[in-house]
Amino acid sequence: MRTTREPDGPASAATPADRVIGADTTTDTTGSPAPASAALLRRTAGVVIVGSVMSVLDMTIVNVALHRLSEAFHAPLATIQWAASAYTLALAAVIPASAWAMGRFGAKRTYLGALTLFSLGSLLAACAWSAGSLIAFRAVQGLGGGLLMPVGMAMVMRAADPARLGRVMALLGLPIIVGPVAGPVLGGWLVDSASWQWIFLVNLPVGAVALFLAAKLLRSDAPGSSASPPRLDVPGLLMLSPGLALLLYGLARGGEGGTFTAPDALLPTLAGTALVAAFARRSLTAREPLLDLKLLRDRTFRAGIVTLTLFTCGYFGSMLLGPMYWQQGRGMTATAAGLLGAPAGLTVGLVMQIASRRVDKVSPRRLIRAGIAVGALGMALTALQAGSAEAAPWRFVTASVVMGIGAGMVMMPTMTTASRDLPRARMTAASTLLSINSQIGASVGTALLSVTLTEAGTTPTGFRTTYAIAALLLTLALLPASQLPTRRP
Template sequence: MSTSQTGSPAAEANAAAPPLPRAAKLAITTLVIGAIAAILDSTMVTLAIHTLTVDLHSTTATIQWVTTAYLLALGVAVPMTGWLERRIGGKRAWMLALLIFGTASVLCALSWNDASLIAFRAMQGLGGGLIMPLMQTLAIRAVGHRPSPNLIATISMPAALGPILGPVVGGVILNWLSWRWLFLVNAPIVIVALVMAWKYLQSDPPAADQKRPRLDWVGLSLLSPAVVGILLGFSQTAQHGGLDHPGVLIPLSAGILLLVGFIIWALRSADPLVNVRLMRVRSMFTASSTLFTAGAAMYAGMFLLPLYFQVVQGRSVLEAGLLMIAQGIGALVIRFVTGKLVARFGGRTVTVAAFLVSVIGTLPFAFADHDTSLVWLTLVLFVRGLGIGAVLIPPMTLAYQDLGPEDVAHASMNTRIMQQFGASFGTAIVAVVLQFVALHSTSGDAALQAFHLSFWWAVGISLLALLPALALPGRKPDAEAAP
């Protein structure tokens, strides 16, 4: 299927895709259930920083590594998913990732001090880093054709709803249970996912006479520390108050240099760890760029919103989490119609519209204060959910449109890395703005001024995201002839 045919690529995908057989539906359901645990966990733990500091008799700076260690381990694992899937087969790789994540979750719950928790969180991050790219790869292979927007809407649902539902579930647990249940709650989900994977995922071990792929050790030694350096640099910006601090600048610069080195190596290698040549394909390049900015726009707001309710409006962690439900409902509702919208208007138009809707749903917070009506803010959050719930689907669909089946695993890694970079970048930017204004404001209400300016930055990031979105492949002149 080529984009030179009639209609937009996404419209063609929807039109050409036959109804899914029962086996494919069961496989996709299995993969989504497995991904839920990893996504919820990564968003729940951030709420527990204060609780962990007190219960483990630690410091905030040390406990922050509970989140950072997970993030860095995730960055190490993501580039290895393609090799692991080819080495032992997709089903085995998926079950191994779940086993690592589930075992680490139980160990986190049994942690006896801050050091042990940080170590087990790193182990958990290795499993979590394998789960999301494998889910995309195996889901697309399960359907046997290029992904439709409806398929992407399904497999991206955990990534979209996790940051929204995570604070709700985490707030409930922290309000009534021990922090250890933040990790123990993963165990039953992982067990169910493993049983379903064993039963419903198609076995795909490498053929006995097939040459086992070798791990690209040079690429791994360049890309994994590159990802770690970039993510670490971004994650330290709030703590150090800007990008010019050595604690930020050194890992960030080193990460960028190593990334450039990996790109040079991968372009010359016959079998690189991640195939960067795919970026020469217009649909892949523009989709990846859009996913970077989408990650930045989504997570900038995700970082600010719960803090706004707690700091400015004085709500508890549980209340802040419950208020975020409206955004989750909006994100869920829009996913039922995004596929039809993409088929009718094209991926570029829907992506641009989604970014603009997310701006409309973020802008009121730049004016909200201590007494702003919660009814009004709930409505605004619902609108924001409509935007962020739709923004990932078109570019993720377009990313695979001009690629062959052999490129699916590499495309999944590319898109996942770009989303992770974008999320870290967006969070880092608004965190620095929030901290800087709060510390240097001469206003009588420094916190409120800091949040107002930070939300303006979040709006600006969403508007800048329109630039790569406008470059996405659009509808062809004869698209009206498409079914």
């Protein structure tokens, strides 16, 4: 039988956005929101998947085209890289406001606004006339992209019955299959065969389809009571959004420079950490905080968050190593490096589809811990292969596929397990916390492994050491995963 978690506190502890229950759900005789129909759930998931594919494709396509953009705008590569960094910083700054926006305007309106903003940013980026304008328009894209993931996930989580949540989360993992595999190939083809503008213009037809489907298929939800509309926690927003942006900026600068002690990396990192810590303290005492951190008092949710933090640090941080190893360590082209990385990306997506459904039927702790162990083993095997300059490519690819099997068994199943038994009214806050956690974990891991590789050097020994540290981070995730539930859902 499905057990009920002990309450985290009185109902009034939820934020205004969390108390909003739109028409995506119905209400039973106890006043609790009941699951939506299967048809509505499929429609909602379908719309969110289309929007997610557009966002994931955009990130992977732009990364491939940075060198061509540097040539087109006659700007140093370090400057053009801010086209990617500006997107990430804007994304991190707007995610904290997603819960309030859903409570104030409704989830459907917020999602439509995010799609519109992302599509508009794509059009403006295609019309950029300088490196500065491109960076500014990428920030506009980031504001829209930052709302797509938490709002879309919240709509699906609120509409899904807990017993079906794993299957639904598996569907939300489909963009992870498409993005890393199709993005680099599509981006390279567009840049080589057409022009750099098309890496942004390709978002417009997808955005138009997503807007049409969202307007037609998403059920309108009430933005809250007109008598007491949710209030925006302005002090909290002024702490958390700039804090996250400064923290990610400092980590990025540290990764680029190969050290965290340089003033341009250390100062923003410390300032961002201080602002985030101040927000955390305020969130635990404020009457209507921007983000309800009291969710972390729930043992399962807390264990899931910490597990994902350590795993995403090691896994997403290591994603920068593969292309550098093939191009700088083995002298291969960017296209060849992308193709050699495709098998691991496909493996992650395919295994995720299976594992996310199995977590509805088996012990979450056993499944996720097994995935962490397999992922750590694959990362360690990759370290061994990277330590040899003459290792056959198929051996390296095989090791990365093993790592991909583990990643597919961990990420979506952990998110599902962490949020499955939460009160449905708190799913909005949960999805926002999970989105912020993913951004921070990936940024910390990328910066840490970048600094490690810079200090160790882009030699076989350097790559082996860096991959070994990534394997250690994955292994550490076994500790919090031991606190996940052993019972079947």
